[in-house]
Amino acid sequence: MGKVLMVNYEKCTGCRLCELVCSVFHQGVSNPSRSRIKVVKWETEGLYIPMTCQQCQDAPCMNVCPVKAISRDETLDYVKVDQDICIGCRACVSACPFGAMSFDVVDRQVIKCDLCDGDPQCVRFCEVKAIEYVDADQMSGLKKRDAAYRLSVAEKEAAVLLQQM
Amino acid sequence: MALNRKIAYIDLSTGTIETRPIPLEARKKFLGGRGLDAYLLFNHTQKGVDPVGPENALMVSAGILGGTLASASSRTHIMAKSPLTELLGSANMGGFFAPELRWAGFDHLVIKGKAEKPVYLWIHNGNIEIRDASHLWGKTVTETQWAIRKELNDEDVKCAVIGPAGENLVRFANVMTGIKDSAGRTGMGCVFGSKNLKAIAARGTMDIKISYPKDALDYNKRFITQIVSAKVNQTQGTLGTPFIWGATNSWGGIRTRNFQYNQCEYADDIEPERIDEIATETMGPYHMAGCFGCQVHCRAQYKIPSGPYAGRYDEGPEYTSQGAFGGEPDCKNAVTVLTGNHLVDQWGVDNLEIGSIISWAMELYELGILTSKDTDGLDLRFGNDEALLEMIRRICFRDGWLGDTLADGGIRASDKIGKNSFDYLIQVKGMNNLHSDERATPALALGIATGSRGSDHLRSRPAIDLYHLPEEVLRKVYGNPVAYDGPLSSEHTSYEGKSWQVLWQELCYMGVDCLGICKYHTTFLGATLPNFEDWSRVLYYNTGLEMSPRDIWDIADRCYTLERLFNLREGLTRDDLRKGDTLNHRYFDEPCLRGAPDVVGATIDREKFTKMIDEYYKHHGWDENGVPTPETLKRLGLDKEPSHLL
Numbered sequence: 001m002g003k004v005l006m007v008n009y010e011k012c013t014g015c016r017l018c019e020l021v022c023s024v025f026h027q028g029v030s031n032p033s034r035s036r037i038k039v040v041k042w043e044t045e046g047l048y049i050p051m052t053c054q055q056c057q058d059a060p061c062m063n064v065c066p067v068k069a070i071s072r073d074e075t076l077d078y079v080k081v082d083q084d085i086c087i088g089c090r091a092c093v094s095a096c097p098f099g100a101m102s103f104d105v106v107d108r109q110v111i112k113c114d115l116c117d118g119d120p121q122c123v124r125f126c127e128v129k130a131i132e133y134v135d136a137d138q139m140s141g142l143k144k145r146d147a148a149y150r151l152s153v154a155e156k157e158a159a160v161l162l163q164q165m
Numbered sequence: 166m167a168l169n170r171k172i173a174y175i176d177l178s179t180g181t182i183e184t185r186p187i188p189l190e191a192r193k194k195f196l197g198g199r200g201l202d203a204y205l206l207f208n209h210t211q212k213g214v215d216p217v218g219p220e221n222a223l224m225v226s227a228g229i230l231g232g233t234l235a236s237a238s239s240r241t242h243i244m245a246k247s248p249l250t251e252l253l254g255s256a257n258m259g260g261f262f263a264p265e266l267r268w269a270g271f272d273h274l275v276i277k278g279k280a281e282k283p284v285y286l287w288i289h290n291g292n293i294e295i296r297d298a299s300h301l302w303g304k305t306v307t308e309t310q311w312a313i314r315k316e317l318n319d320e321d322v323k324c325a326v327i328g329p330a331g332e333n334l335v336r337f338a339n340v341m342t343g344i345k346d347s348a349g350r351t352g353m354g355c356v357f358g359s360k361n362l363k364a365i366a367a368r369g370t371m372d373i374k375i376s377y378p379k380d381a382l383d384y385n386k387r388f389i390t391q392i393v394s395a396k397v398n399q400t401q402g403t404l405g406t407p408f409i410w411g412a413t414n415s416w417g418g419i420r421t422r423n424f425q426y427n428q429c430e431y432a433d434d435i436e437p438e439r440i441d442e443i444a445t446e447t448m449g450p451y452h453m454a455g456c457f458g459c460q461v462h463c464r465a466q467y468k469i470p471s472g473p474y475a476g477r478y479d480e481g482p483e484y485t486s487q488g489a490f491g492g493e494p495d496c497k498n499a500v501t502v503l504t505g506n507h508l509v510d511q512w513g514v515d516n517l518e519i520g521s522i523i524s525w526a527m528e529l530y531e532l533g534i535l536t537s538k539d540t541d542g543l544d545l546r547f548g549n550d551e552a553l554l555e556m557i558r559r560i561c562f563r564d565g566w567l568g569d570t571l572a573d574g575g576i577r578a579s580d581k582i583g584k585n586s587f588d589y590l591i592q593v594k595g596m597n598n599l600h601s602d603e604r605a606t607p608a609l610a611l612g613i614a615t616g617s618r619g620s621d622h623l624r625s626r627p628a629i630d631l632y633h634l635p636e637e638v639l640r641k642v643y644g645n646p647v648a649y650d651g652p653l654s655s656e657h658t659s660y661e662g663k664s665w666q667v668l669w670q671e672l673c674y675m676g677v678d679c680l681g682i683c684k685y686h687t688t689f690l691g692a693t694l695p696n697f698e699d700w701s702r703v704l705y706y707n708t709g710l711e712m713s714p715r716d717i718w719d720i721a722d723r724c725y726t727l728e729r730l731f732n733l734r735e736g737l738t739r740d741d742l743r744k745g746d747t748l749n750h751r752y753f754d755e756p757c758l759r760g761a762p763d764v765v766g767a768t769i770d771r772e773k774f775t776k777m778i779d780e781y782y783k784h785h786g787w788d789e790n791g792v793p794t795p796e797t798l799k800r801l802g803l804d805k806e807p808s809h810l811l
Contacts, residue, residue, distance in 0.1 A: 013462040015455035016261070020234065021382060028378040030232050031268060033370035043344060044307065044478055046448055046466035105370060125386065127393055127460040128451075 002077025004136045005113070005120060007050050012130035014039055014048035018122035025121045026111070034104050036113040037122050037131075050131055052122070053100040053113035055079050061092035061101050061112075077136075078115050086110060168192060168229070168708055170272035170373075172811060173293055175286065177360050178219055178278030182293050187272060191810050192710070194802065196717075197229030197272055199255060199678035200724035201811075202244035205275055206253075207731050208807040216248040216352075217334060217359035219279040225266075225325065225365060226273040228681015232264030232373055232457070233707040234385040236392060237683040239263055239457035241325060241342065247351040247618070248359070249336045249518070249574045250595035252732045252744060255618045256339065256353045258325075259456035260346030262367065263681060265323035269369030276360065285313065285324075285364040290371055298363040302332060305511040306341045313366050326364040327354040328513025330561040334358050335572040337518035337596075338561075341510070345464070345480040346456065349515040351596060351618050352574075376709035384706050388686075388695060389460050395691040398461045402453060405465040406484035407437035409690075413601070417760015419492040420602045422547050423521075423528040424591050424751050427602040428759035429492040434499045440482065443470055443499060454480060461685050472500045474507055482506035488600020489520020494527055494553045501550040505557060512561040521597035522571050522578070523556045525590055534584045541565045576743055587742075591749055593620035594737070604757050605767035606630065608663035611777050615667065615746045617728040623684060625671040629692045630657050642688055643669050646697045646714035658763055660773040664780035675721035676700060723801040726785065726793050730806065739778070739791045746778055746791060 016039050019032035027034055037052040055078045062070040062079060069085035070092060072078070081092075088109055093101045104111045113120075115133075123133045134142070174183045187201075195201040202224040209222040224244040231238050241263040247254030266272070270291040283298040301309050306328040314322045323342060330338035331354030338354030339347045348354075357363070375381050392398055400408045413419055414429055421429045433439065444452045447468035455462035469477045482490075482502055490496060490505030509516045529535040530545040537544070545552050559568025570578045576595045579587040591598045596619025603610040608630045609622075616624035629642070639653045643666055653662035670688070673696055677687050680700055688696050697714035704710050704717075712720075729737075737744050752769045759765065779789060786797030798804040 010449065010451045012451075013453055013455035015457060015459050015462065017458045017460065020232075020458055021385075024234060024375050024378050024382060027372070029372035029374050030234070030264075031370065031372045033268075034372075044311075046452070046454065046478060046480070048454070106372065121382065125389070125460075127389065128462065 002136065003133050004055060004139060005052060005115070005123070006132045006134050006139050006142070007052070008130055008132070009049040011128045012039060012048040012050055013128055014041055017125050018050060018131065021121040021125045025116055031106075034106060034111065036102065036111055050122070051098060051100060053079065054098055055113075060095040060097060064091045064095040066091060076115050076118055079112065080114065081110055081112060083109055168710065170227070170267055171270060172273040172275065173271055175274060175276045175293065175295070176278040177276060177280040177284065177295065177362065180295055182295070184293070185811075188810065192229065194720065195724055196679035196720050198226050198231075198240070198681045199242045199244065199257070199675065200720060201273060201679070202226050202242055202255070203724050203727045203731065205273065205811060206244050206246070207727055208809055208811065209275060209277070210246055212734050214246055216246045216251060216254070217355065219277065219360070221246050221277075221356060221359070223276040223353075223356050223360065223362075224273060225276070227263035227267050228679060229272070230703065230707055231272070231681040232267045233375060234381040234458075235680065235682055235703045235707060236385055236388045237456060237459035237461065237686050238681050239459065240678070240681045240683060241266070241348060242678060242681070243325075243340055243348045243353040245353060245356040246735065248334070248355040249352040250619050250744075252594055252735050252737060253618050253728050254351035254353055254356065255728075256348035256350045257623070257678060258340070258342060258346045258348040259459075259683060260323070260342040261457045262323045262325050262342040264457050265367040265369060267369070267373055268371055269367045270371050274365070276362065278360065280361040283361050283363050285362070285366060287317065288365065288367040288369075290369050301363050303329065305329065306513045307344065307511065309364055310343075313364060317366065317368070319368055322366050322368045324364050324366045326513070327357045327362075328511060328561075330512045330514040331355060331358040332363070333561065333563050333572070335514055335561060335563065336574040336577070337515040339513055339515050341513050344478070345510045347510075347515070349517065350621060352515070354513050375707055377706045381706040384702060388699065388703065391693070391695060392686050393460050395693055397691040398685060401463045401685065401690075402461050404437045404441050405453070405463050405481070407440050407482065407487055409484045410435070410487045411437050414492070417605065417757060417764035418602050419488060420591065420598070420600045421492050422495050423493060423524040423589065424602075424749075424755070425528070426759050427604065427757040427764065429495060429497065430759070432491060432497040434497055435487055435491040435502050439499055440487075440502070441465070443467055443503065446470065456683065459683065461683075463685065467503060469503050469507060470500060472504055474504050477507055479503070479507040479510055481510070483516075485517050485599055486520075489516045490553060493520050493524035493600045495547040496550045496553055497548075498550055501553065504554060508554065508557050508561075514557075514561050517599045518574075518597050519557055519560055520600065521591060522560075522575055523553060525575060525597070526556070526567065526571060528589050529582065529586050532589075534582065534586050535567070540567050588750065591620075591751070593748065594618075594744055596620050602757065604752055604769055605760075605764040606657050607660045607769060607774065607777065608657065608666055610748060610752060610769050610774065611663055611667050611781060612670070614748050615778070615781060617725065617732060624674060625667045626689070627663070627666040627670045628690050629688065630663070630666060632692065633657065634692055638692060642692055646718050658767070660770070660777055664777050665784055667781060668784045671725055672718055672721035673697070675725050676717050679720065679724065680704070719801075723803060726797065726801055727803060727806065729785075729787070729791070729793060730803065733792060737791070748774075
């Protein structure tokens with residue numbers, strides 16, 4: 001089983017360096033509109049959520065593609081677009097439930113996360129680790145651990161409150 | 166490439182807009198950002214221009230590395246003749262505006278004239294449109310931004326805006342972007358207001374080509390490691406700038422009760438840890454935010470926990486708000502600091518200036534120079550939190566005699582108030598000092614006295630002077646990229662070599678301001694942080710422009726002296742208390758009363774201070790009056806200014 005991108009949006013500081021390095025790595029330019037990752041923001045709530053491809057197992061983009069340009073990469077286990085086959089109809093952009101499929105207005109083609117050949121630049125540059133590249137089985141393991149810890153804290157707090165009552 | 170961004174000349178009186186490329190020749194002499202703005206200001210204004218008149222030129226710019234892999238390449242610079250000081254107006258802000266301006270195709274805007282009715286500029290992929298802003302007039306900083314986004318139907322639009330203070334021509338109103346990022350000093354918001362310019366909205370999807378992408382990525386990674394491995398930035402990333410408050414206050418470097426004390430006592434509630442506690446309680450454990458591309462993330466998110474504004478979201482407060490709404494007025498309540506911070510963020514006014522000026526008014530009130538008749542019954546004594554917050558409102562809306570008077574800035578207010586009120590005003594060149602007390606640190610005192618935009622800590626402050634670094638470390642920092650073998654002292658109370666340190670920091674900060682990088686990414690608070698050497702490489706990898714560290718130093722030197730020429734043209738003379746390079750008499754006459762043993766009793770020695778200024782002028786190649794000599798102008802290629810290259 002391949003590795004996956006794991007986003008912990010709580011840690012995101014909203015700096016958008018991931019967007020910048022993504023466009024520099026893939027196109028050699030600074031241009032977030034051509035990035036495969038985007039930090040969606042609710043500024044008045046201080047909420048920043050990096051959105052990128054989930055590499056779905058039953059991928060709507062792959063299912064909807066009329067020319068079968070989208071396939072699963074065997075080595076890195078990600079959803080891949082073959083630009084030679086792609087006709088640029090943007091059906092995948094419509095179908096993606098995460099908005100992770102984008103249309104590059106300069107190159108006139110669909111773009112999506114390709115895990116940067118196994119060294120995702122967004123992960124490389126995110127010092128706060130709001131986005132990490134982990135084994136797929138670890139993803140829920142780490143979450144379980146966090147949730148379990150929160151539970152234990154909640155229980156301890158409840159015990160203290162009970163004592164005070 | 167990163168150098169193909171354009172300059173636009175916008176005349177709001179006639180509605181004409183002209184777009185031109187920026188010649189490489191201009192880049193090589195002034196780089197971009199603040200440096201090129203200084204050139205434009207000198208070339209596009211006449212001597213004695215009215216700062217709030219249509220002839221004043223207003224520059225809004227991104228640095229030459231804005232939006233590139235330079236780490237924190239987020240800074241927007243704004244320049245004009247200052248309505249507050251009638252000298253150089255210059256202010257700088259983080260956030261996300263400058264990169265967006267560059268993706269929209271522009272590096273520099275030169276705005277002149279005055280629109281008939283309120284307008285905003287809409288800058289989108291190479292086009293600039295002047296749009297009606299009548300419906301935005303009166304809105305707060307954030308309301309304005311969200312309204313523009315809604316109107317343009319684009320959530321990614323970034324705006325530089327003014328709030329009510331700018332509209333009301335408060336002479337120290339600021340320009341803001343996002344929740345709290347402020348081009349705070351010297352009243353650039355007032356210049357916006359005087360031109361009926363409510364906002365500049367930018368949005369772009371144009372490539373900025375990176376010359377050597379792989380090298381730029383690798384070097385940026387290295388750069389970031391260097392930046393975040395500095396302890397000072399780690400602390401900054403946890404507590405924000407309030408972390409500076411704790412040590413500075415216990416040591417005795419915080420102006421309290423205007424200038425009566427140098428330490429705010431019994432102020433546990435506004436300690437950085439307490440502020441952080443409130444941020445954690447209201448926003449959760451991960452409550453730090455960053456500007457574009459920055460891994461320091463020094464901006465805390467918070468909600469006001471109680472009081473009339475309970476539940477309101479804001480960011481900060483910075484160290485400066487702790488001083489402005491805590492130390493100086495001697496208010497010791499975290500909620501007051503957080504509320505004051507929120508009010509200035511919403512109404513768009515310089516927190517440093519307003520806090521300082523209210524504290525001054527408080528001292529005048531306690532001395533009887535201002536009476537309750539002047540304050541319309543407001544009990545303006547120190548430590549009155551409610552009076553402080555009410556006074557912020559009155560100034561921003563020019564409400565009542567005192568609000569209206571203080572809104573014109575300290576010097577004008579002192580002329581109106583009369584008596585000996587001027588003697589108590591802690592200002593240089595008409596701009597009030599932030600809340601730091603420099604009596605025990607001659608280097609810092611020299612910095613505020615000579616800063617080209619008036620009393621300020623971000624112009625030349627050698628903050629590392631307080632770290633008692635070994636002399637060899639100082640030599641390493643201050644001996645590059647030009648050799649220096651004069652005196653240097655690790656002792657912060659000394660006057661030895663401080664003039665060189667101040668000059669070096671001036672050029673260092675000018676350098677980053679031209680590049681468009683944040684000062685926390687250079688030798689400001691940490692001695693191990695990047696400077697000239699690294700910028701030379703970052704500049705090359707990102708833009709292809711080949712410049713040695715020495716070249717960048719020379720450009721900074723040129724730009725700083727150009728700012729000096731502007732100030733001289735507008736009436737700066739060395740010993741003028743209102744427009745010169747000197748300090749209020751209290752620095753020399755009133756000893757520090759609190760703090761550590763090396764602080765208690767400290768004053769600035771007049772004679773040594775004068776000698777320091779002499780040395781400082783000499784290092785710059787200026788004569789004993791602070792006027793650049795003909796040789797210096799020739800050396801810097803400024804002997805033919807104004808040269809109207811742009």
